[in-house]
Amino acid sequence: MSLKDLKIDNSWSLFLDRDGVINNRLVDDYVRNWEQFEFKPGVEEAMKVLSGIFGRIIVVSNQQGVGKGLMTLNTVEKLHEKMVSEVEAGGGRIDAVYFCPALESEKSFNRKPNIGMALQSRKRFPDIRFRQSVMVGDSLSDMIFGKRVGMKTVFLSSNLPHIRRGYKTINFVFPDLRAFAKELMSDDRCQINRIS
Ligand SMILES: [Mg+2]
Helix, strand or coil: CCHHHHCCCCCCEEEECCECCCECCCCCCCCCCHHHCCECCCHHHHHHHHHHHCCEEEEEEECHHHHCCCCCHHHHHHHHHHHHHHHHHCCCCCCEEEEECCCHHHCCCCCCCCCHHHHHHHHHCCCCCHHHEEEEECCHHHHHHHHHCCCEEEEECCCCHHHHHHHHHCCEEECCHHHHHHHHHHHHHHHHHHHC
16 A cells, blocks of 8 residues: 555544654754754745645644643643644644543553544544545554554654554555655655646
8 A cells, every 4th residue: 555545635633643753853852942842854845735635634642741840731731832832833733732641550441552532633623634634653553553543654754663562553654744745745646747
């Protein structure tokens, strides 16, 4: 199956993990404030392209740094407001951001790979269809989260072999969000060229 076969249009929704997808992950640390938040290369352009394709764009992020007391709910919310406005300034769109502050040990229903954040988003946007949704992430828990509700999954990695264990949960692999957006964009161009 190729991405093209999915015939993605604005009836589809896009779910994005945050750290490692939208912004650079910090090694052994959490992004605690806007100063530490750094968009990955090409993300703002990618978000513009993806906003023109998908009907809904939802960010779903585990942020257990809150549960550990390293940052407050308020700081994370402020950071997300800034992230959304930067994406909008670049011509893109994020319809909603969900994050789970719970510790891994709490086994929260809202913490990926559990599906609480997916259900919350569908409650808010009843037009979301999980079968017509793509989950993009850089960890296995993102892939399991997507598969549990029937989404297509995109794993972002330049190093495939280390995730062989979870391979069954992954539909597509791209090095980064920019490459994923570029692939979808080139599909559109092919179709337009064929018509004209
Ligand atoms: Mg991540």
